[in-house]
Amino acid sequence: MFILKILVRNAFRHKLRTFLTILGITVAILAFGLLRTFINAWYGGVEASSASRLITRNSLSLIFFLPLSYKDKIRQVDGVKTVSWGNWFGGIYVDEKHFFANFAVDAKSYLDLYPEYILTPEEETAFLRDRKGFVAGRKLAKRFGWKIGDTVTLRGTIYPGNWDFVLRGIYRGRDESIDETQFFFHWDYLNESLKKTTPSRADQVGWYMVGVSHPDLTPEVSLAIDRLFKNSIAETLTETEKAFQLSFIAMSEAILIAIELVSFVVIIIIIAVVANTMSMTYRERIGEYAIFKTLGYRGWRIAGMILGESMVITGIGSFWGILLTFPVARYAGKILSNYFPVFKVPAEAIYMEIVASFIVGILAAIVPTWRAIRIRIADGLRRID
Amino acid sequence: MAPIVEIIDVSKSYQRGNRIIPVLQNINLIIEEGEFLALMGPSGSGKSTLLNLIAALDQVDRGIIRVGGIDITALSESELAEWRAINVGFIFQFYNLIPVLTAFENVELPLLLTGLSRKEREEHVATALRVVNLEDRMDHYPAQLSGGEQQRVAIARAIVTDPVILVADEPTGDLDKVAAREILELMDRLNRESHKTIIMVTHDPRAAEKARVIRRLEKGFLNDVHSQDSR
Numbered sequence: 001m002f003i004l005k006i007l008v009r010n011a012f013r014h015k016l017r018t019f020l021t022i023l024g025i026t027v028a029i030l031a032f033g034l035l036r037t038f039i040n041a042w043y044g045g046v047e048a049s050s051a052s053r054l055i056t057r058n059s060l061s062l063i064f065f066l067p068l069s070y071k072d073k074i075r076q077v078d079g080v081k082t083v084s085w086g087n088w089f090g091g092i093y094v095d096e097k098h099f100f101a102n103f104a105v106d107a108k109s110y111l112d113l114y115p116e117y118i119l120t121p122e123e124e125t126a127f128l129r130d131r132k133g134f135v136a137g138r139k140l141a142k143r144f145g146w147k148i149g150d151t152v153t154l155r156g157t158i159y160p161g162n163w164d165f166v167l168r169g170i171y172r173g174r175d176e177s178i179d180e181t182q183f184f185f186h187w188d189y190l191n192e193s194l195k196k197t198t199p200s201r202a203d204q205v206g207w208y209m210v211g212v213s214h215p216d217l218t219p220e221v222s223l224a225i226d227r228l229f230k231n232s233i234a235e236t237l238t239e240t241e242k243a244f245q246l247s248f249i250a251m252s253e254a255i256l257i258a259i260e261l262v263s264f265v266v267i268i269i270i271i272a273v274v275a276n277t278m279s280m281t282y283r284e285r286i287g288e289y290a291i292f293k294t295l296g297y298r299g300w301r302i303a304g305m306i307l308g309e310s311m312v313i314t315g316i317g318s319f320w321g322i323l324l325t326f327p328v329a330r331y332a333g334k335i336l337s338n339y340f341p342v343f344k345v346p347a348e349a350i351y352m353e354i355v356a357s358f359i360v361g362i363l364a365a366i367v368p369t370w371r372a373i374r375i376r377i378a379d380g381l382r383r384i385d
Numbered sequence: 386m387a388p389i390v391e392i393i394d395v396s397k398s399y400q401r402g403n404r405i406i407p408v409l410q411n412i413n414l415i416i417e418e419g420e421f422l423a424l425m426g427p428s429g430s431g432k433s434t435l436l437n438l439i440a441a442l443d444q445v446d447r448g449i450i451r452v453g454g455i456d457i458t459a460l461s462e463s464e465l466a467e468w469r470a471i472n473v474g475f476i477f478q479f480y481n482l483i484p485v486l487t488a489f490e491n492v493e494l495p496l497l498l499t500g501l502s503r504k505e506r507e508e509h510v511a512t513a514l515r516v517v518n519l520e521d522r523m524d525h526y527p528a529q530l531s532g533g534e535q536q537r538v539a540i541a542r543a544i545v546t547d548p549v550i551l552v553a554d555e556p557t558g559d560l561d562k563v564a565a566r567e568i569l570e571l572m573d574r575l576n577r578e579s580h581k582t583i584i585m586v587t588h589d590p591r592a593a594e595k596a597r598v599i600r601r602l603e604k605g606f607l608n609d610v611h612s613q614d615s616r
Contacts, residue, residue, distance in 0.1 A: 002490075002497060009485035291481045294442060295495045295542075296470025298463055378434075378443040381477070 025317025028270035033325035036349035065204035082211030084109035091154030123169030133168035137180035274364035282368035290380025299373035310365035318357030395448030423596030474543030533564025
């Protein structure tokens with residue numbers, strides 16, 4: 001108790017310096033936590049992916065289509081339970097600033113395959129009955145103030161023209177990791193329109209979504225599907241939904257690595273800042289450490305005082321940093337909701353913040369502690385004179 | 386009286402760059418139990434160095450120092466720390482109190498290394514502060530005390546463990562005349578009434594007058610013995 005009293009009083013001996021150091025730690029830990037949250041958000045789709053779903057796409061690139069006729073062949077592969085398909089629509093609502101993901105899907109099979117998108121039975125029925133109907137995620141509908149029955153027009157980019165849709169359902173995610181900002185509508189609506197306007201583009205599918213009866217079967221099923229279309233005009237690449245999501249993330253891997261590096265650089269900088277504070281503290285108190293030694297205090301007790309003071313300062317800064325991570329991340333999540341539908345502080349970011357704070361506290365105190373242990377009493381007392 | 390401190394053929398030098406500077410040379414000194422010794426000499430004569438060696442704050446190059454029959458030159462760093470905590474009370478020129486602790490807490494510091502309970506520690510601290518007549522200032526921080534009061538707190542801290550010897554390095558060097566006299570009277574009282582062995586380094590002849598024996602150091606050598614027992 002007495003030692004704790006000394007630690008706290010010593011820590012606040014230079015109030016301004018301590019306050020600024022604590023502020024620095026708070027900002028650094030907060031920045032670290034936000035960057036980790038940002039990285040986690042990037043992988044949000046991967047975390048939400050199912051182990052029993054496969055994605056089949058053109059082996060050359062996602063921008064090349066697959067024939068609609070593949071669906072029946074895929075259905076016949078052993079282990080395949082459900083087959084759905086979709087196309088990226090890329091429509092613009094009002095203007096480019098209002099970006100959100102929108103795609104055409106085979107509605108019935110898609111809803112069967114993605115039970116994490118929860119609709120009421122009435123909404124589901126209404127959506128399936130209306131060919132021009134669409135479903136929006138709860139956050140997306142809230143963002144634009146859409147209500148059931150509203151007509152929404154998207155300007156097509158890949159598929160030119162103005163496309164009208166009627167909102168028939170607002171889904172909510174099964175849990176917090178589910179993206180609630182998506183917009184999907186009937187693939188048949190798109191396909192029938194294409195048959196009229198540009199028949200050469202009809203009956204083409206962007207990708208197939210394949211439900212497998214058991215997650216253990218995914219390697220065999222994916223091989224079987226790709227084997228089926230080998231040497232055809234459109235060879236396929238089938239991979240797990242997770243691998244499919246990761247392939248998107250891999251495109252921006254350099255950015256992610258840079259962010260990860262920055263998050264660690266922030267910690268290194270704050271170690272230097274706290275180490276500087278502790279070094280100043282050490283220099284000012286050499287005489288006091290000598291007095292403690294004179295009174296019979298051994299080196300490890302002095303070490304405990306310096307290390308403890310460093311931990312007190314770092315602990316307070318980190319506490320505020322961790323505490324602030326939540327509201328700031330919530331605010332950042334609102335701003336970035338167009339790009340990161342799920343922007344939530346992961347538990348792992350908090351653990352890393354705690355570990356980082358311990359590392360900062362310990363590393364910053366190592367040199368002053370070592371020097372305080374080693375200092376000869378007579379030399380220390382001479383500093384006072 | 387039995388000898389409490391025996392210094393036998395002690396030498397000490399410091400290294401400054403490539404140069405070795407001898408500070409003490411072949412010092413022999415016996416200090417009796419209950420003695421009040423003043424070590425005098427000009428600056429650089431080695432008196433503070435000798436005091437540091439007696440209090441085990443520094444190590445000899447050669448020779449033996451026995452305190453209470455224990456050869457302290459043969460003890461390890463950690464043994465010396467323990468030995469100092471029990472056997473030596475320190476009084477410094479600049480008081481050297483810990484500024485973030487109250488007078489009470491400063492005096493309590495040496496007792497935290499003992500096995501005393503909190504209540505026992507409080508009793509000891511109260512007694513020590515009573516001896517130096519500062520019971521009513523126990524909750525004050527050093528910055529709230531005058532120089533003389535701070536030195537009295539330092540004396541209370543030095544005596545609270547009831548050490549074998551008290552070492553004082555220029556204890557009045559930073560005090561005005563009145564405060565210096567009070568401190569010297571307090572030390573004199575500790576010596577006469579509590580039979581504390583005191584070894585004091587001082588420049589000040591008026592401070593030395595309070596001692597029973599004065600030894601002079603000059604250029605590392607110990608000179609004459611001047612006994613003031615007739616006082």
